Amino acid sequence: MNVPVRAGSFASPFRPEHDLLRRTIRTFVEREVAPHVDDWEDAGRIPRSFWRRMGELGLLGLDFPPEYGGGGGDLLSSVVLGEEMARCRSGGVAFSVLVHTDMSSPWLVRFGTDAQKRKYLPSIVAGETVCALGITEPGAGSDMAGITMRAERRGDCYLLTGSKTFITNGVYGDLYFVAARTGAGTATRRHDGISMFLAERGLPGFEVSAKLDKMGMRASDTATLSFHESPVPAANLLGIEGRGFQQLAAGLERERLLAAVLALSGATQALEDTVRYLKERSAFGEPLAERQALRHRIADLATEIEAARALVYHAAELFADGAECATPVSMAKLFATEVANRVAYHAVQLHGDDGYMREFPVERFFRDVRLWTIASGTSEIMREIIARRVLGPGS
Ligand SMILES: Cc1cc2nc3c(=O)[nH]c(=O)nc-3n(C[C@H](O)[C@H](O)[C@H](O)COP(=O)(O)OP(=O)(O)OC[C@H]3O[C@@H](n4cnc5c(N)ncnc54)[C@H](O)[C@@H]3O)c2cc1C
Incomplete structure (x- = not known):
C-alpha cells in the first residue's frame, strides 16, 4: 500500500x-x-x-x-x-x-x-x-544534575555506588553507559562533578534489582540497577572526569531526534492501518471511508504528520551538518511526539471496538507511543528549552 x-x-x-x-x-x-x-x-x-x-x-x-x-x-x-x-x-x-x-x-x-x-x-x-544508557535514578529524571550515584577513585578503579532506574536494555544488556558523581557540584553549578563510565555487566556488587512491568514498549526490557562499590577500571572513564554532564548534554539532541523519528514513524503506520480499516469496514450501508467526518479527521491527522515530518527532517539535516540544533530538535521532539499521541488516540477511536483489541496494531501503538512525551526529555522540558531560546534565559 x-x-x-x-x-x-x-x-x-x-x-x-x-x-x-x-x-x-x-x-x-x-x-x-x-x-x-x-x-x-x-x-x-x-x-x-x-x-x-x-x-x-x-x-x-x-x-x-x-x-x-x-x-x-x-x-x-x-x-x-x-x-x-x-x-x-x-x-x-x-x-x-x-x-x-x-x-x-x-x-x-x-x-x-x-x-x-x-x-x-x-x-x-x-x-x-548490547548497550544501555544509565542516567535516570529514582530521585533524578528530568533533573539530570540531581543524580547521586557516586564513583570514588580507589587505586586504578572507581567504585560505583548507587541506583539507576528505567534503564532500557538494562536487564539483558552487557555494557552500561553510566553517569555518576566523582565530585560535588556547587549551588550555582550543580551539573559539575558528574562523570561517565563504561560499566560491564557482572561487576562485583552489581545487580539487576528489578525488571520493570510497563504499559507499553513491552518487547524492550527495562531495569532498576543497583551498584555497591562496584569496581570499574579507571580505563573505563569515558571522556573527561567531572565533565560528564556537558558530554551528555552534547549527545541528548541525537537521542531526542531519534525519539521523534520513532514516534512519527509509528504514527505513519497507524494512519495507514486506519485508512485501510475505514476502506474495508462498512456501516450504515457504505464504507466508513465515505463518511465526511471521518475523511476530515484523516485529513487533519495526515496534515499534522506531514508538519511533524518537516520539523524532524529539518532538525535531522541540521544535526547531520553539525549545526547548532538544540531548539529545532526540541521543537521536533515536542511536536512529533504530541502529534503521534493524537494520531494514536484517533486511530483507536476510528477502529471502534477493534481498536481496543490486542490483535489490532493500533492498540499496541496507543500503549507504546505514550512513552514518547515522557522519555528522552519530557514535553515540558522541551518547552523549557524552546522558551529559553524564544524569551531569553532570564525570563
Ligand atoms: C520505558 C522507559 C524507558 C526509559 N529508558 C531510559 C534509559 O534507557 N536510560 C535512562 O537514563 N532513562 C530512561 N528513562 C527515563 C526517562 O528519560 C525519564 O523518565 C524522563 O527523563 C522523565 O523523568 P522523571 O520520570 O523522573 O520525571 P520527573 O522529572 O519527575 O517529572 C515529572 C513531571 O514533572 C515535569 N517536570 C519536571 N521538571 C519540570 C520543569 N522544570 N518544568 C516543568 N515541568 C517539569 C515533567 O515534565 C513530568 O511531567 C526511561 C523511562 C521510561 C518510562
Whole structure:
C-alpha cells in the first residue's frame, strides 16, 4: 500500500545510499522481525539472535567509523533505521535497537579513547555486546544534575555506588553507559562533578534489582540497577572526569531526534492501518471511508504528520551538518511526539471496538507511543528549552 501522507510532500533529505539502506532494512523487518514481534512482546525481551543478525547486516553502527566495523554513514542513516524499525509494529523492538545504536554507543565514538573504541566498538557493531544508557535514578529524571550515584577513585578503579532506574536494555544488556558523581557540584553549578563510565555487566556488587512491568514498549526490557562499590577500571572513564554532564548534554539532541523519528514513524503506520480499516469496514450501508467526518479527521491527522515530518527532517539535516540544533530538535521532539499521541488516540477511536483489541496494531501503538512525551526529555522540558531560546534565559 502507498504511504498516503507522503504524497506530494516536501523534498526528501535522503540520498540514493539512504534509499538502498531503507530497502535492506524494510526487507529484514518484513521477513525476519515483524513475524516474531508478538512473541517478543509476550516474552518481554528480544532474542540474542536478533542482535547478531542486525550485526551481520551491518545495521548496528551505521555512522560509526569503518576502522571499528562501522558503516561510515551519517545521521540520516539512523533516521532511516528508526523509520524502518518502527514498521515492525512493536515500539519496544525499535526502541531497544535505537537505545543501542543512537542513544548510548555514540558517546563511545565521540568521547572514547582509541583503546576503548578498539575494545568495545567491534562487538557493539556485531551485536555481541548490547548497550544501555544509565542516567535516570529514582530521585533524578528530568533533573539530570540531581543524580547521586557516586564513583570514588580507589587505586586504578572507581567504585560505583548507587541506583539507576528505567534503564532500557538494562536487564539483558552487557555494557552500561553510566553517569555518576566523582565530585560535588556547587549551588550555582550543580551539573559539575558528574562523570561517565563504561560499566560491564557482572561487576562485583552489581545487580539487576528489578525488571520493570510497563504499559507499553513491552518487547524492550527495562531495569532498576543497583551498584555497591562496584569496581570499574579507571580505563573505563569515558571522556573527561567531572565533565560528564556537558558530554551528555552534547549527545541528548541525537537521542531526542531519534525519539521523534520513532514516534512519527509509528504514527505513519497507524494512519495507514486506519485508512485501510475505514476502506474495508462498512456501516450504515457504505464504507466508513465515505463518511465526511471521518475523511476530515484523516485529513487533519495526515496534515499534522506531514508538519511533524518537516520539523524532524529539518532538525535531522541540521544535526547531520553539525549545526547548532538544540531548539529545532526540541521543537521536533515536542511536536512529533504530541502529534503521534493524537494520531494514536484517533486511530483507536476510528477502529471502534477493534481498536481496543490486542490483535489490532493500533492498540499496541496507543500503549507504546505514550512513552514518547515522557522519555528522552519530557514535553515540558522541551518547552523549557524552546522558551529559553524564544524569551531569553532570564525570563
Ligand atoms: C520505558 C522507559 C524507558 C526509559 N529508558 C531510559 C534509559 O534507557 N536510560 C535512562 O537514563 N532513562 C530512561 N528513562 C527515563 C526517562 O528519560 C525519564 O523518565 C524522563 O527523563 C522523565 O523523568 P522523571 O520520570 O523522573 O520525571 P520527573 O522529572 O519527575 O517529572 C515529572 C513531571 O514533572 C515535569 N517536570 C519536571 N521538571 C519540570 C520543569 N522544570 N518544568 C516543568 N515541568 C517539569 C515533567 O515534565 C513530568 O511531567 C526511561 C523511562 C521510561 C518510562
